[in-house]
Amino acid sequence: MNAVFSATSKYMDESGLHNMTVGTVFHHVSTYFGTDQESYSNHIGIIRRIIGYENNIQRDYAGISFYHVNGEQIEIAHNYIRTLRQSIADLSSTATTEDDLEEIREKVGAALYTIQEFYSNTNWIELMENKIYEDFGQDDVTLVDIANEQDNTCADCGFIEGITICDNNIRGDKLTSGYKSGQDVTKPIRTGFLGKCSHGSPDDDSRFSTAAGGIYKGRSIVDEAPHSSLHGAASDAAMDATEYFLIGQGRGLLSLIGAEAFRDVFGLRTREDVVKTSLTFVIDVTGSMGDDIKAVIAATQNIVNEAKDSDFVPENYILVTFSDPESLTTGRMTTNPQTMITWLQNIAVNGGGDCAEYAMSGMLKGIEMSNEKSKIYLCTDADAKDEDKQGDVMAGLIAKQLTPVFLLTGQCSRRRRKRNSGGAEEFELQKSFQNEKSSRGQRVKRSSLLVFQKIAEETGGRVYETKVAELEAIVEKEIQDTFPSSNVFVTRLIFPTNSKPNENISVPVDNHIETLKIEITTVSAESEFSLLYPNGSDVMFSSNIEQKNILGGKLTISILNPSSGAWILTRKTSKAWIVNVTAQSPMDFSTSLLAPSSDGNSYFLVGNPIMGFNYSVVVDIQNANHNLTCDYALLFDDTWNQVAEIPLTKMAVQGISSCIGPYVPFNKSSFVQISGTDELGNTYLRTRMFSILPTSVRLRVLPVLGDLRLNEGTNISFSLTNTGDSTAEFIITISDGDTTIDVQTGFLQAGQIYEAVVMVTTDSLKSVVLRFSVSLKNYTGVVQSETRRFSVTDTRTADCSVLEYPRTCPVESLNTYNCSKYIWTGLVEVSSSTIRLSEIIVSSEEIVLEHMNLTLANFSLPISVRGSCCVQSVLISILDKDGHFSQCRFELSNQALAIVEMITTPALVEPKAELVIVNWMMIGIVVASVIAGIILIAVLAVLIYKTKFNKNNSATSVSYTKEKL
Secondary structure, eight states: OHHHHHHHHHHHHHHTSSOOOSSOHHHHHHHHHTTOHHHHHHHHHHHHHHHHHHHHHHHHTTTOGGGGTOTTOHHHHHHHHHHHHHHHHHHHHHOOSHHHHHHHHHHHHHHHHHHHHHHHHBSHHHHHTTOOOTTTTOSSOOOOOBOOTTOOOEEOOEEETTEEEOTTOBOSSSBOBOBOTTSSSOOOOOOTTEEOOBOOOTTOGGGGSSSOSOOOOSSSSTTTOTTGGGHHHHHHHHHHHHHHHHHOTTTSHHHHHOHHHHHHHTTOOOTTTGGGSEEEEEEEOSGGGHHHHHHHHHHHHHHHHHHTTSSOOOSEEEEEEEOSSGGGOEEEEESOHHHHHHHHHTOOOOOOOSSOBOHHHHHHHHHHHSOTTOEEEEEESSOBTTGGGHHHHHHHHHHTTOEEEEEESOOGGGEEEEEOTTSOEEEEEOOOOSOGGGGGTOOOOOGGGHHHHHHHHHHTOEEEEOOHHHHHHHHHHHHHHHSOOSEEEEEEEEEOTTOOSSEEEEEEEOTTOSEEEEEEESOOSGGGEEEEOTTSOBOOOOSTTEEEEEETTEEEEEEESOOSEEEEEEEOSSSOEEEEEEEEOSOEEEEEEEEEOTTSOEEEOOSOOBTTOOEEEEEEEETOOTTOOOOEEEEEOTTOOEEEEEEOEEEEETTEEEEEEEEOOOSOEEEEEEEEEOTTSOEEEEEEEEEEOOBSEEEEEOOOSSOEEBTOEEEEEEEEEEOSSSOEEEEEEEEOSSSEEEEEEEEEOTTOEEEEEEEEEBSSSSOEEEEEEEEETTSOSOSEEEEEEEOEEOTTSOEEEEEEOOOOOOGGGOBTTTGGGOEEEEEEEEEOTTGGGOEEEESOTTOEEEOOOGGGOSSEEEEEEEEETTOOEEEEEEEOTTSOEEEEEEEOOSSOBBOOSOOOOOOOOOTTOOOOOOOHHHHHHHHHHSOOOHHHHHHHHHHHHTOOOOOOOOBOOOOOEEEEO
């Protein structure tokens, strides 16, 4: 995380996004965002998600060598990063939505994982120290000399007092990487003490075969990484390489996609741009719209009141109204938010009657009046009568980079005719909707909505088909997302009816609070409360910086620049109170969950946690001094009952105040509250929504190797595991956002796993986003969900398909004495539009490929593959001239190949000394030739004492061969 944060920080530093000239780049980031804690939180959240995508590669593709640059798959890894860079460039040129940006972030995370692994898993550091390999993953470069399949790249490591010593085990000066057991390219068998390098981590069984040991540098402990002494150098190089990949002069992503796209991808935006925009409403004022307008007024008024002390408000407010006839379309603009609210309150609804209205004319007026890069909110309960102007609306929106948000509370197809008292026909709007999900912003495709849907798709807008009752919440959320104040939620306190009066309530105010706000329900008179300063004196509310207001049974208190310390609020009544404490403050936090994995790493949790399992809560605090402490995180349910208390420990993350604590979930929670002390020793509280629904089922969507292929079906595998102790009845829904693709149902006994597939066929090169949702009987809503993005590749690029799998090797063949007697065959087909300029790479020199002359191939080519059971895993790759590649895999056995011949390991040596190799045959010759005698026997005894033998009975083999096409 430090590497990405450092790189983006340096970009802001070098690009002049702020005026700071002193302090660290991390301090500059905090200064850049200032009081805009929402944008700062978004930036940190994006970096967290990118790191999560890195971790997903490690988890999902643990068995695929090239992702980790293992098994000498260096050229494939290089081209993998090249294709990711090209994909990022293509996506950034057309990105219009947050989903598009998130797909870019996912690819950035994937590329960074492989780049960083390069320095831990290859011998680059041993060859070049901490210098980075700038050409790795770049176009139009020639890679340094890479070891071929015949090269022995390592020697057996030495041992001293049971400790493996691998400091000088690398042989030669060619670039190589270690082989790791369990991955798709297995280590070739060698006799003696020279062979291919192993990875060498504790979970790598190949470290016991020649050459024994390994070259891994990803950990700082020798028992976990044979080259742990170089961990610091590898880590530094990985950080420098991350920075180079992102902002390297002329070659980083910054140069590849441009500054504006780079800022969007990493969330390097404050509300400075927003305050130059307009808040524009285009409202249908025909007779049926009265309730809709009331909801818009209420939401807008809430936003204006909340943001009035904030720097982040629109430059102007625009109200456009339209009716029937078209000539009634009008527009007004003001810079005063209260004036906007007055205009909304004074709207008179009338006219209409034939259902469809002049929505497009209203949109064109709003486009004309709005500042660039603004959002336009259109609210109507009818279809567009003037949909012939749809093209003009889209052109205007695109030209000014405006984003439409369509709030639809009805449509003509839902109005039924009725007779009025005079017998005339009227239209009555029916406000019931079958698709309840639409109120959450789901795009809908119905014939009467197509005009709005088409505009939204072309401009990155949204369509809400909702009920009037839900309109206020939608409008408020939409405007908050665009014009957030720097309000933070401090705490909430609930006092039931008849609870003890004259109760003192402590309200902590820390050094970062600029305005304190307290709202209390069911207060009707000033005699029912009092407020004390931290020094114990009464707050008199005698100046403009201290205000109180009682309206409609709600008390609102606002204190500008409050002094730090514990303020005392006294409740002088037995009436029920709900106290909400908020503040204007640049300091806020975000929270995420980490799930442990069997590989010893932790991953950001996707979906809900499993009840009773171990997790970690991670808290990132924005705009906090490094002397700030974090003590506890408390979890509350939706009725504000505490359900968990989590002790927090501060983590050493450069530039970010982060804390972590252990968490075992059992109960549903809706809020998280953190506490600690600020840099001056004052207690602080911050609260956020944090919805957790512990469940007994675990959803897993399995990764797909490579991209989806255009116009070809691909099976996406997934599983559902019941970790509970009772039977679960489930419903799994798979959708692409607009359409439900598949629904699968069933029962799972305790401990049972449900495994299934869903087939996806693509008809365009647009990425596919699938959402898997799990519901359980007797549970409300979705208990697990996971979203997966899949890129789509043209079928003309490199592809490898298995036509015929070989039979698996029998148990009796799994040793070096018998394996060559067992021959297997398989059949694959490779294809590419540039197949004559492509390259085929097979993972072992012992594998025979038979195919026609490639100069005669036009597009596809069948290849017969033959080998013996001495090679248990085979990888065949096609690499085209543009760096696109595809791989086919044969797994002949999942058991280790036993070595019949006894192989010895080196004698005990001091570190960095030459290894002494003595085997049984040599000892036999010496013993047969010596004269029996006490002196010679003593010498032989000393030699035997100093010799250490190690019988290795588990080794597998695959080497790396290339065949030019």
